[in-house]
Amino acid sequence: xxxxxxxxxxxxxxxxxxxxxxxxxxxxxxxxxxxxxxxxxxxxxxxxxxxxxxxxxxxxxxxxxxxxxxxxxxxxxxxxxxxxxxxxxxxxxxxxxxxxxxxxxxxxxxxxxxxxxxxxxxxxxxxxxxxxxxxxxxxxxxxxxxxxxxxxxxxxxxxxxxxxxxxxxxxxxxxxxxxxxxxxxxxxxxxxxxxxxxxxxxxxxxxxxxxxxxxxxxxxxxxxxxxxxxxxxxxxxxxxxxxxxxxxxxxxxxxxxxxxxxxxxxxxxxxxxxxxxxxxxx
Amino acid sequence: xxxxxxxxxxxxxxxxxxxxxxxxxxxxxxxxxxxxxxxxxxxxxxxxxxxxxxxxxxxxxxxxxxxxxxxxxxxxxxxxxxxxxxxxxxxxxxxxxxxxxxxxxxxxxxxxxxxxxxxxxxxxxxxxxxxxxxxxxxxxxxxxxxxxxxxxxxxxxxxxxxxxxxxxxxxxxxxxxxxxxxxxxxxxxxxxxxxxxxxxxxxxxxxxxxxxxxxxxxxxxx
Amino acid sequence: xxxxxxxxxxxxxxxxxxxxxxxxxxxxxxxxxxxxxxxxxxxxxxxxxxxxxxxxxxxxxxxxxxxxxxxxxxxxxxxxxxxxxxxxxxxxxxxxxxxxxxxxxxxxxxxxxxxxxxxxxxxxxxxxxxxxxxxxxxxxxxxxxxxxxxxxxxxxxxxxxxxxxxxxxxxxxxxxxxxxxxxxxxxxxxxxxxxxxxxxxxxxxxxxxxxxxxxxxxxxxxxxxxxxxxxxxxxxxxxxxxxxxxxxxxxxxxxxxxxxx
Numbered sequence: 001x002x003x004x005x006x007x008x009x010x011x012x013x014x015x016x017x018x019x020x021x022x023x024x025x026x027x028x029x030x031x032x033x034x035x036x037x038x039x040x041x042x043x044x045x046x047x048x049x050x051x052x053x054x055x056x057x058x059x060x061x062x063x064x065x066x067x068x069x070x071x072x073x074x075x076x077x078x079x080x081x082x083x084x085x086x087x088x089x090x091x092x093x094x095x096x097x098x099x100x101x102x103x104x105x106x107x108x109x110x111x112x113x114x115x116x117x118x119x120x121x122x123x124x125x126x127x128x129x130x131x132x133x134x135x136x137x138x139x140x141x142x143x144x145x146x147x148x149x150x151x152x153x154x155x156x157x158x159x160x161x162x163x164x165x166x167x168x169x170x171x172x173x174x175x176x177x178x179x180x181x182x183x184x185x186x187x188x189x190x191x192x193x194x195x196x197x198x199x200x201x202x203x204x205x206x207x208x209x210x211x212x213x214x215x216x217x218x219x220x221x222x223x224x225x226x227x228x229x230x231x232x233x234x235x236x237x238x239x240x241x242x243x244x245x246x247x248x249x250x251x252x253x254x255x256x257x258x259x260x261x262x263x264x265x266x267x268x269x270x271x272x273x274x275x276x277x278x279x280x281x282x
Numbered sequence: 283x284x285x286x287x288x289x290x291x292x293x294x295x296x297x298x299x300x301x302x303x304x305x306x307x308x309x310x311x312x313x314x315x316x317x318x319x320x321x322x323x324x325x326x327x328x329x330x331x332x333x334x335x336x337x338x339x340x341x342x343x344x345x346x347x348x349x350x351x352x353x354x355x356x357x358x359x360x361x362x363x364x365x366x367x368x369x370x371x372x373x374x375x376x377x378x379x380x381x382x383x384x385x386x387x388x389x390x391x392x393x394x395x396x397x398x399x400x401x402x403x404x405x406x407x408x409x410x411x412x413x414x415x416x417x418x419x420x421x422x423x424x425x426x427x428x429x430x431x432x433x434x435x436x437x438x439x440x441x442x443x444x445x446x447x448x449x450x451x452x453x454x455x456x457x458x459x460x461x462x463x464x465x466x467x468x469x470x471x472x473x474x475x476x477x478x479x480x481x482x483x484x485x486x487x488x489x490x491x492x493x494x495x496x497x498x499x500x501x502x503x504x
Numbered sequence: 505x506x507x508x509x510x511x512x513x514x515x516x517x518x519x520x521x522x523x524x525x526x527x528x529x530x531x532x533x534x535x536x537x538x539x540x541x542x543x544x545x546x547x548x549x550x551x552x553x554x555x556x557x558x559x560x561x562x563x564x565x566x567x568x569x570x571x572x573x574x575x576x577x578x579x580x581x582x583x584x585x586x587x588x589x590x591x592x593x594x595x596x597x598x599x600x601x602x603x604x605x606x607x608x609x610x611x612x613x614x615x616x617x618x619x620x621x622x623x624x625x626x627x628x629x630x631x632x633x634x635x636x637x638x639x640x641x642x643x644x645x646x647x648x649x650x651x652x653x654x655x656x657x658x659x660x661x662x663x664x665x666x667x668x669x670x671x672x673x674x675x676x677x678x679x680x681x682x683x684x685x686x687x688x689x690x691x692x693x694x695x696x697x698x699x700x701x702x703x704x705x706x707x708x709x710x711x712x713x714x715x716x717x718x719x720x721x722x723x724x725x726x727x728x729x730x731x732x733x734x735x736x737x738x739x740x741x742x743x744x745x746x747x748x749x750x751x752x753x754x755x756x757x758x759x760x761x762x763x764x765x
Binding site: 287355356492 | 721747748749750756757760763764
């Protein structure tokens with residue numbers, strides 16, 4: 001390859017990258033510019049009034065938080081457990097390869113399909129009704145592949161030397177995993193969780209069918225209650241609300257809060273990850 | 283690495299063979315100068331010793347170089363150890379040839395007199411032993427090496443025989459006492475040369491069989 | 505194959521292997537290895553890459569168990585007990601037979617926690633006792649003086665040679681009788697290598713050591729006995745000076761003099 005083509009390729013790559021950054025930048029700028037005016041203490045702390053046309057979005061924030069926490073609480077242990085099984089215990093044969101393929105395929109399934117699945121299994125069959133529980137479980141199913149793949153990668157990244165050394169010192173397999181693999185792969189697993197959080201907080205389709213309430217100006221009392229959720233609320237305000245044209249600032253404000261919420265949760269996870277990375281460096 | 287070492291070992295072996303041949307020639311010339319009363323030949327041997335000394339130093343340096351650079355083991359290690367010892371034996375044989383040549387210079391200046399015992403038999407045996415010891419080294423020939431050890435006994439017997447003969451003559455033939463002492467010395471030098479040839483043979487046995495048989499009574503197992 | 509006569513008459517044997525075969529799936533890696541490992545001596549296993557010496561070493565503490573589809577045949581007796589007999593407690597076995605690996609592999613924890621790892625998983629909780637074990641082990645591994653002021657520092661901050669000595673200390677902390685070393689100095693510079701070799705010399709008063717090494721000079725320097733492996737076979741085992749001055753087998757001689765292949 002000669003010098004000119006090299007430069008040309010570099011230049012086009014650079015342009016593509018800038019274009020992407022520009023688009024994201026514009027979206028952020030647009031949301032912040034239009035949403036900032038709606039932001040005030042009342043907006044985040046008050047209950048909605050007039051079907052959300054005025055008042056705040058407090059129940060939607062709380063609902064989304066509940067859903068995210070519920071999703072992570074279900075999917076992280078399951079995902080990590082599955083990943084441990086796949087990478088440490090299962091025979092590395094054809095069956096294992098098929099399971100892995102299935103998981104990757106699952107990650108590509110459209111979210112509305114998960115919604116329907118949740119509706120069928122958790123809402124109707126298990127009888128949880130439209131509830132936080134059903135919604136969290138549905139979202140958990142959706143983010144599970146991401147978490148399993150990320151966790152498995154990070155488990156495999158732990159050097160063989162640590163495993164050998166643990167076993168050679170007389171550790172049992174589980175002792176080895178618990179003391180000398182999980183701690184080091186924690187940062188990778190948390191990365192998976194971060195990706196999961198982002199998706200769980202932002203998805204509309206799965207919660208639409210399993211948990212989200214159109215308008216519910218109160219807080220849930222148990223996991224069997226419905227809640228409002230930010231993405232669904234935003235969807236309602238922007239497309240279903242009779243006064244949609246007049247309440248653009250409310251829509252932008254909600255979008256901004258959702259953005260900040262995801263950002264905040266991810267930031268927290270990143271801090272935890274950095275902590276683990278610093279603690280166990282090799 | 284093995285190739286480099288093999289190359290150096292081959293070069294070392296060639297040098298030892300060259301030195302062996304040179305020493306062999308010195309012994310031959312020196313004894314010839316005694317028998318033929320040829321002082322010119324004798325002087326050539328005396329002057330030529332410098333050459334042998336230089337060869338010895340060079341071979342020793344080569345051995346040390348190989349030891350330091352390649353840390354040889356097994357057959358290679360035994361080869362270097364044998365080479366070092368053979369080297370100094372050859373150098374001593376060279377010195378003894380010079381001593382014989384010096385007797386040759388003295389005797390040539392004296393009136394002709396008959397050597398009263400079979401010196402030429404001792405000469406040819408000593409020469410044969412030197413030649414064969416070098417052959418044994420070249421060919422890693424343990425059989426030949428054992429023959430040389432046996433030949434050394436013959437040489438010792440000849441040496442004793444010479445002593446008893448000369449002892450009698452020294453008291454009767456008083457005219458030639460000086461000459462006789464010099465001839466005696468030649469005989470003793472030849473016996474020493476045979477000893478060094480025997481040492482070389484023993485080093486060859488060590489090189490091949492890794493057995494140190496010096497100081498052990500000969501076992502004629504062949 | 506192995507003659508008892510190469511050992512002094514009163515030499516006690518710690519490990520006896522009888523006709524050991526090892527298979528990776530369908531591939532046989534060891535062929536009928538019968539070898540005696542003498543007590544409180546250093547036995548070096550040498551041979552070209554892939555000759556089976558590491559595989560054999562890893563049979564001695566059953567580290568090969570972790571390899572899927574692998575299989576061992578024959579008998580490996582440690583103190584007269586068949587370690588592959590059904591019902592053998594592998595954890596107990598590995599407490600008795602410590603191992604040091606080619607690449608130093610300290611855990612990314614503090615120096616103290618590294619050495620205390622073994623005793624802790626075996627149930628030692630008393631902090632005073634742990635501190636004693638840690639100090640003693642680091643002393644034995646000749647690294648105490650270098651690290652005593654920074655026991656809480658991360659072990660990853662140590663130099664390569666120090667890390668390897670730490671790994672030796674960590675192995676000693678469990679109280680083994682036998683120490684297996686898989687090319688323990690192959691990744692170290694000459695000075696660090698010398699320290700490890702000196703350490704092996706000190707440890708041999710109390711431990712039976714089996715060391716795999718690619719470095720023949722190292723085998724010559726540190727070991728009392730040397731076993732030469734080639735293509736999964738044990739070709740020759742003898743006293744180290746004998747192997748390096750006058751090996752019995754032509755193959756051994758060709759290998760140690762570098763005339764192989």
